Amino acid sequence: xxxxxxxxxxxxxxxxxxxxxxxxxxxxxxxxxxxxxxxxxxxxxxxxxxxxxxxxxxxxxxxxxxxxxxxxxxxxxxxxxxxxxxxxxxxxxxxxxxxxxxxxxxxxxxxxxxxxxxxxxxxxxxxxxxxxxxxxxxxxxxxxxxxxxxxxxxxxxxxxxxxxxxxxxxxxxxxxxxxxxxxxxxxxxxxxxxxxxxxxxxxxxxxxxxxxxxxxxxxxxxxxxxxxxxxxxxxxxxxxxxxxxxxxxxxxxxxxxxxxxxxxxxxxxxxxxxxxxxxxxxxxxxxxxxxxxxxxxxxxxxxxxxxxxxxxxxxxxxxxxxxxxxxxxxxxxxxxxxxxxxxxxxxxxxxxxxxxxxxxxxxxxxxxxxxxxxxxxxxxxxxxxxxxxxxxxxxxxxxxxxxxxxxxxxxxxxxxxxxxxxxxxxxxx
Amino acid sequence: xxxxxxxxxxxxxxxxxxxxxxxxxxxxxxxxxxxxxxxxxxxxxxxxxxxxxxxxxxxxxxxxxxxxxxxxxxxxxxxxxxxxxxxxxxxxxxxxxxxxxxxxxxxxxxxxxxxxxxxxxxxxxxxxxxxxxxxxxxxxxxxxxxxxxxxxxxxxxxxxxxxxxxxxxxxxxxxxxxxxxxxxxxxxxxxxxxxxxxxxxxxxxxxxxxxxxxxxxxxxxxxxxxxxxxxxxxxxxxxxxxxxxxxxxxxxxxxxxxxxxxxxxxxxxxxxxxxxxxxxxxxxxxxxxxxxxxxxxxxxxxxxxxxxxxxxxxxxxxxxxxxxxxxxxxxxxxxxxxxxxxxxxxxxxxxxxxxxxxxxxxxxxxxxxxxxxxxxxxxxxxxxxxxxxxxxxxxxxxxxxxxxxxxxxxxxxxxxxxxxxxxxxxxxxxxxxxxxxxxxxxxxxxxxxxxxxxxxxxxxxxxxxxxxxxxxxxxxxxxxxxxxxxxxxxxxxxxxxxxxxxxxxxxxxxxxxxxxxxxxxxxxxxx
Numbered sequence: 001x002x003x004x005x006x007x008x009x010x011x012x013x014x015x016x017x018x019x020x021x022x023x024x025x026x027x028x029x030x031x032x033x034x035x036x037x038x039x040x041x042x043x044x045x046x047x048x049x050x051x052x053x054x055x056x057x058x059x060x061x062x063x064x065x066x067x068x069x070x071x072x073x074x075x076x077x078x079x080x081x082x083x084x085x086x087x088x089x090x091x092x093x094x095x096x097x098x099x100x101x102x103x104x105x106x107x108x109x110x111x112x113x114x115x116x117x118x119x120x121x122x123x124x125x126x127x128x129x130x131x132x133x134x135x136x137x138x139x140x141x142x143x144x145x146x147x148x149x150x151x152x153x154x155x156x157x158x159x160x161x162x163x164x165x166x167x168x169x170x171x172x173x174x175x176x177x178x179x180x181x182x183x184x185x186x187x188x189x190x191x192x193x194x195x196x197x198x199x200x201x202x203x204x205x206x207x208x209x210x211x212x213x214x215x216x217x218x219x220x221x222x223x224x225x226x227x228x229x230x231x232x233x234x235x236x237x238x239x240x241x242x243x244x245x246x247x248x249x250x251x252x253x254x255x256x257x258x259x260x261x262x263x264x265x266x267x268x269x270x271x272x273x274x275x276x277x278x279x280x281x282x283x284x285x286x287x288x289x290x291x292x293x294x295x296x297x298x299x300x301x302x303x304x305x306x307x308x309x310x311x312x313x314x315x316x317x318x319x320x321x322x323x324x325x326x327x328x329x330x331x332x333x334x335x336x337x338x339x340x341x342x343x344x345x346x347x348x349x350x351x352x353x354x355x356x357x358x359x360x361x362x363x364x365x366x367x368x369x370x371x372x373x374x375x376x377x378x379x380x381x382x383x384x385x386x387x388x389x390x391x392x393x394x395x396x397x398x399x400x401x402x403x404x405x406x407x408x409x410x411x412x413x414x415x416x417x418x419x420x421x422x423x424x425x426x427x428x429x
Numbered sequence: 430x431x432x433x434x435x436x437x438x439x440x441x442x443x444x445x446x447x448x449x450x451x452x453x454x455x456x457x458x459x460x461x462x463x464x465x466x467x468x469x470x471x472x473x474x475x476x477x478x479x480x481x482x483x484x485x486x487x488x489x490x491x492x493x494x495x496x497x498x499x500x501x502x503x504x505x506x507x508x509x510x511x512x513x514x515x516x517x518x519x520x521x522x523x524x525x526x527x528x529x530x531x532x533x534x535x536x537x538x539x540x541x542x543x544x545x546x547x548x549x550x551x552x553x554x555x556x557x558x559x560x561x562x563x564x565x566x567x568x569x570x571x572x573x574x575x576x577x578x579x580x581x582x583x584x585x586x587x588x589x590x591x592x593x594x595x596x597x598x599x600x601x602x603x604x605x606x607x608x609x610x611x612x613x614x615x616x617x618x619x620x621x622x623x624x625x626x627x628x629x630x631x632x633x634x635x636x637x638x639x640x641x642x643x644x645x646x647x648x649x650x651x652x653x654x655x656x657x658x659x660x661x662x663x664x665x666x667x668x669x670x671x672x673x674x675x676x677x678x679x680x681x682x683x684x685x686x687x688x689x690x691x692x693x694x695x696x697x698x699x700x701x702x703x704x705x706x707x708x709x710x711x712x713x714x715x716x717x718x719x720x721x722x723x724x725x726x727x728x729x730x731x732x733x734x735x736x737x738x739x740x741x742x743x744x745x746x747x748x749x750x751x752x753x754x755x756x757x758x759x760x761x762x763x764x765x766x767x768x769x770x771x772x773x774x775x776x777x778x779x780x781x782x783x784x785x786x787x788x789x790x791x792x793x794x795x796x797x798x799x800x801x802x803x804x805x806x807x808x809x810x811x812x813x814x815x816x817x818x819x820x821x822x823x824x825x826x827x828x829x830x831x832x833x834x835x836x837x838x839x840x841x842x843x844x845x846x847x848x849x850x851x852x853x854x855x856x857x858x859x860x861x862x863x864x865x866x867x868x869x870x871x872x873x874x875x876x877x878x879x880x881x882x883x884x885x886x887x888x889x890x891x892x893x894x895x896x897x898x899x900x901x902x903x904x905x906x907x908x909x910x911x912x913x914x915x916x917x918x919x920x921x922x923x924x925x926x927x928x929x930x931x932x933x934x935x936x937x938x939x940x941x942x943x944x945x946x947x948x949x950x951x952x953x954x955x956x
Contacts, residue, residue, distance in 0.1 A: 042780035043882060050781055080780075164470040164539055177927050207926040210886060212877035213676075215669040215807070216921040222800060223662060228630030240782055240878045247787075247876075251794050251804035257542035272784070275792060281538045314779050385537060388498070395537040 033072040033346060036095035038106025043083025044210045044239040049108045051269055053078060055326040056105050058307040059333040069337045077101055085115045092116040096125040102346040103336050105329060109238060110134060110180040126348045128336060130328035132264060134183035135406040138419060143355060144376045145332040147287050148404035149187050155381040156262050156285035157188060159396050160232045166260060168232035170201040172221050175236035177206040184236050190410035211241045214248040225259045233261040242266050246274045256281025267323035276390045286324035287364060287379040289392045294365030327363050334360050335370055366401055374419035376404030457485050459519045466507045466534050474543050481547045489551045491518055495536060496544050503528035550576045553583040565595040569625055577603050598623050605631050614646055621650030624657040624799045661800035666922055672807045674914025675814035678907060680887045681894035683866035685906040687859055689895050690838045693749055694760045697767040698891055699884025701863045704740055705733035705870025706879045707774060710783050723788045733871035734864040741863020745856050775881045782880040791875060810872050817868055834858045893937055899947030909948055
């Protein structure tokens with residue numbers, strides 16, 4: 001009896017020792033850290049989001065090649081929420097509680113972000129959101145590397161009002177029917193009113209997700225534009241609906257010199273499937289364009305094109321394109337790495353604290369700074385006109401980086417809100 | 430060759446302009462060219478005015494280069510670069526070799542429309558009628574007072590009636606701002622004959638004039654113009670209704686056969702459409718390789734039919750024929766198949782949408798009225814839908830296969846008794862329905878996005894059309910498609926796309942409750 005227990009104990013301790021030995025040696029060789037990538041790879045948003053997954057993988061590979069984050073290799077966990085908003089929340093939960101990721105890079109539409117937000121707050125995860133959005137949100141668990149309305153929508157409308165932009169007096173606010181376009185248009189409406197635009201000179205129109213027949217909408221725009229004064233269209237159409245919209249625009253002969261369309265969700269990638277010759281002169285407002293001339297940008301585009309060729313990424317292997325959300329993803333990943341190294345920890349609270357004031361030489365040619373308090377980036381705003389080859393001519397830009405205002409002053413009740421997640425959390429209590 | 434023609438045309442125009450302005454020809458004003466290339470917004474617009482006013486023949490070439498994005502700068506120099514050849518913008522001399530460091534001169538919308546107007550005003554004196562007509566069209570509604578003298582002189586010299594009337598309208602819209610009362614009145618009356626939307630705001634402004642005579646004349650003209658524009662709007666609405674109707678019809682025709690005639694609830698119908706669209710994509714790529722891109726649709730249409738029909742017949746043989754008379758099981762099985770097909774295509778072609786381009790003849794549109802443009806791709810699809818409908822009608826009414834299909838669907842036992850191979854007829858009929866779905870996919874690829882989920886968007890619409898029209902009725906399907914098309918578009922025009930979709934669905938639900946047999950019911954003992 002005694003001998004048996006002794007043998008048992010011996011065997012057990014040997015086993016424990018060997019496991020311990022094995023794992024420590026493994027630990028020393030390839031310490032890894034898991035990171036989530038949460039982008040739709042199918043469904044209506046795949047047109048925009050797939051490439052963000054690829055650029056994130058490229059950044060991880062780059063970081064790993066240079067020794068990883070604090071000596072740990074990044075191990076990406078890629079999931080496909082399939083443009084299905086509730087599935088976003090499920091996948092986010094899986095990433096945080098099952099895969100135990102240190103940070104997640106993902107989401108495009110605001111409705112997907114709103115769907116994962118409670119999950120990240122409940123499980124104390126860390127999300128980097130790389131797309132322009134409507135503001136009206138601040139969370140201690142999210143860093144927003146895309147633009148807030150004052151970093152994209154408002155400057156674009158101001159440009160169209162200026163002499164060089166065509167002195168537009170009448171406005172069509174056209175969007176897909178969900179939270180981002182609705183809120184952006186609410187802000188723009190208030191802004192336009194503050195500039196003396198009458199109610200009758202604003203037309204607001206929405207279409208469902210995946211809408212593909214834009215005949216009536218274009219006819220309406222034409223009619224509205226013919227009723228006097230220079231008209232401009234502000235488009236917050238999202239996803240693959242943009243292809244039929246721009247096709248119809250071209251076919252119906254609505255030229256940019258007559259009625260310019262400025263889009264907030266259309267970049268180089270979305271225009272890939274469209275014949276851009278009839279669209280020359282229509283505009284987009286972003287914080288980055290592929291055509292920007294800056295050393296950091298030529299390096300970024302070169303890296304991407306080499307990576308796309310090496311990985312055989314559909315479309316990009318023949319014609320590599322970069323766009324604003326790709327740049328924002330890239331900035332986000334590097335800032336996270338810098339913050340982890342500053343905090344010397346992967347813990348969400350410590351990394352969040354270390355994010356404040358991080359800087360990164362962005363491909364757009366400016367040095368992006370993470371705001372000390374509000375979790376948003378300071379970004380420069382560029383306005384570009386579509387060229388015949390699907391690229392953009394930058395026709396206007398801000399003098400320098402602009403600080404984000406997540407609580408737009410053009411929405412009533414926002415005066416009392418503070419753009420600081422810690423204070424906001426206290427206020428809620 | 431092309432160059433020499435262009436040069437000759439340039440020289441001709443030069444001679445003409447020379448005669449017109451009576452100035453000697455020499456190099457362009459270097460300062461103005463510099464301002465055009467390096468200045469800010471206002472300076473550049475001003476430079477265009479100065480260059481046009483100087484009346485140099487080569488101004489047209491310079492502005493055309495700017496419009497085409499061929500203008501570049503190298504240091505202080507302004508160049509026109511076409512491919513590998515470079516010319517000095519001021520002197521016109523050829524520059525070889527080209528400087529390595531060059532910047533593009535970026536044009537924005539404001540500059541582009543100023544260049545367009547300047548070019549059009551220069552072209553007004555061109556010898557070719559087509560060029561003048563195009564210029565007169567471009568100028569209507571987009572002129573400033575500076576071009577007025579030029580316009581008047583061009584109007585005096587013009588012999589062609591169509592161009593004259595266009596120019597007269599443009600001159601009248603300028604005269605509207607005149608200080609002479611009689612001129613204004615004449616202009617207002619002249620504009621009453623216009624059918625261009627751009628005169629509406631001008632007249633509306635004049636209607637508020639304190640002078641009662643001018644005000645009332647303007648109101649009269651405004652009513653006349655609006656009346657003419659109204660036709661364009663109504664025409665546009667009708668056209669979009671027919672267009673949507675034709676798309677719904679194409680999507681539903683195949684289902685009208687498989688569900689309507691054969692009674693198979695085929696949830697994979699949308700995926701058969703998707704297969705047709707992907708076939709068009711594959712054929713397009715093959716034809717692009719061969720350099721015959723413009724003609725790919727000729728092959729894509731039969732290929733889409735064949736591939737979808739083949740898949741349909743396979744489905745029928747392998748799955749559906751075991752489930753005849755068991756609608757619930759059929760529904761579940763075909764729904765499963767639809768998921769398999771979607772995932773299959775996703776694995777084969779990737780989850781992203783693929784690019785199916787229109788051939789050049791299907792881009793753009795015809796201007797039926799001044800405010801009504803009918804896009805070619807929509808016209809093509811309406812015609813295509815009509816052809817497919819006619820073909821199916823003939824096939825069902827006039828051929829032996831059609832006779833068999835009707836016979837088998839009406840009374841299977843009796844048909845079998847008189848020697849009709851019912852099993853084979855089932856397979857062929859299902860293949861026909863699937864093939865038509867493939868044709869629909871080929872047509873839809875010309876309008877919207879082609880992706881693995883393409884069919885999902887049409888399955889509900891297709892069932893809606895077939896059920897609304899009356900099951901078992903081809904004519905019912907046609908009427909239902911058109912009614913839903915028009916209904917949807919009229920609602921969209923008045924209350925927006927989101928509400929329209931909801932209202933149409935609610936309408937169908939209510940309608941089916943009150944009339945479950947659809948618009949047209951089969952009359953007979955069975956019904």
